Amino acid sequence: MHRVTWNHVTYRGVVLSCLALLCAGASAPDACAQGVRGGADSVRVQLAGVERLSSAGSADAGSREDLFEVSVAIVHARNFHSWPDEPVVPPELEVLNPIATSIRVASAPAGVEVEVIEWPEPVVVTVRYTSEPLELLSFVDTTVARLRISLPEDLVDISGAAAQAEVKPLELQVQFQSCDEEYCYPPRRETLSVPLALDP
């Protein structure tokens, strides 16, 4: 039976402590403190239109025992939106170079791989900028992406305190670029650390 919490996941004897947190925006300090469970992993992002960026692991990944799931949450500041993973540029802005929201593996223990990233459907946001209203398919509010991660056999079976020091965390690089109706913040790339600690 899998025991799932926000902080860590028991998976065949492996506890996957999976939390990193980054904060940004005017109301960030409160939001950040509220969400931090592993304070050492928190990073603050200044003025990027995203208040919080976090990840959490879950063992509920179907029948395969070598899979686990990481959820990455991007919490937008009020009135801000980001391009989705597959931007659709409206004809009015045809020459625009959209910067897609993306997640890639920056570093991982040998054999740990992202098999698939499931993104939510974007929603329509109406912006006015300085002219007429435009409808943009966007990520707004809280966007949660789910990553299916496959583990190598040696990591699935490993246990013991000694391994805690040996297994490097999974490093995910999240890119986003957000705007409100008047301004855009430059694209940010932030790294979330997903420690793969072992249950003694």
Next chain:
Amino acid sequence: MAGLFIALSLLATSVGNALRMPTDASASIGLPVTLEAPVTELSGRLVAADGRPIAVSHVHLQGYVDGAILASVRVGPDGGWTLAADTTGLFLLWFSGVGYRGERVGLLLSGEEPAIELEARLARHEILPRPWQAELIGDFNEFRTDQGGIFLRSRTDGSLAAEVASGSDSIAVQLKGVAVAAEIELPDADRYVYDGAGGYRGVIDAAGPFAAIALDPGRIPAGDGIGEVTFTDPDSESGRFGRFSRDLFARVDAYFAHRARSSAAGATLTQMRAIYEEYDPAPDAAMLASYLAVEADPFVRDLMLTTYMGAPIKTDRTTARKALDEIPPGSRAWRAQPRGLSEALSASADPDRAHEYALALLAEPAWRSEQDASVRSTALGWLMEDALGSGRPNELAAYHAWLTGEYAGTRAAERAAALYAPDRKIQPGNRIPDFSVRSMDDAGASWSRDGLEGQVVMLDFWATWCGPCITEMPYLHAAYEDWRDAGFTILSLSFDLAPEDVENFRAEGDWPMPWLHTYVEDGADSDLAKELDVVNIPRAILIGRDGTILATNEALRGEKLELTLARVFEREN
């Protein structure tokens, strides 16, 4: 009649059951009675367009500018209603019915008419052809129509459904994407609350953490008839202004419909701007002129002009100048619609006349003794923004201090504080810090503050990934073409991921940007961006020939860019 706009207080007499309102319910009942103000008995009939009674309908007295609900009465089974008001001023009277499109009329209460009688007929909503992209808005997204709605799923039996998380034992919702240009109430809701703008919100009781919402499309009544509001005495003071207000609201609706067409899918930015500019305000102005031609009461004439100028329509220069010429600076009509004052001053396109008018208004003894500062702060706010936009730093500092000191807490003062702060480094009147950047087009060239002296230069921080920056392109190109011979140029500073993005944008798109370009390595993290206080884009700084900052940001966005440049170069001549 003139000068009868005294402080608001209201006595609401309800007929039948008081309506549950989503906003400040205390505004509708229990308000203090002011014996000094004459009581006006409002009454009439509210029925459907076909003359039949409406099962659940109400009449609401609301603020003309802010829409605040001052009183609501439930309409009786025969369509009759009465309401006693002991106040004077300009108001909105909204007529609403569950399942019907609300109708509104401007209501002038001068205190000189002891009774005003009206008849209102409500039509059904015009329903969009199916299939619908039906969407729920509600408590969960603060009834925002632009984001955060929940789409209803189609079920095999033809109905639509959604589950909405509920933080309490009930949830209030409206339907978007079903009726033309309106959010409507759910049929068969457990109860209804007024939405403040002629419609209702359906309240659904939630048994648990989720409310299950189902919609049978067949239960949404189809449109019939035309809504109307008429005064029993159309020649009375209230009747004359009421008829004008109905026509004004119709023009506002037509303007919004035009703007909606301009944003239809497939239109390019240039086409959208052309559609916007092709809107002809002449019929709107002709409508106003037809009322002014027969209106003899000077105060009612003033009120027609101020409410026209304050309406969200495309105002024209001629009418704006007429407003400044005809309305005395001390007219209380400005109080009914302070936004009209700001619009008249700006749209007149005659800065000297507007400046003179605003100063005359501020000097009016009648305004100086007024407790309500909305008109004075509006005039002062316009003067400050005028000084900001045209680079007159001494006036700017003086108006800013006056506004944020004497009128602290007003909307104009809050806006002033956001636009300007005396200790800010990058703002009009200050000398731009020195900088040096390399040309993207000429490897050997670079530009600095001193090297650009002698020209009027706009620093334009942008990127090809920035939507609001792209929408500035038509304005930038038009301004460059109009003023380059006068010594104006633009230095665009790109925050793109790579210089090639800019080169491709200029080569492949509609916007060649034939001016100076530089690429800012590290974008907003660069020393240049930090020195010039640029954290997001688009950001613009207009620098005079001697290196003094003339205008920043908002004064340089959209159509304001052309106006700001015109004033800068007019001052030089």
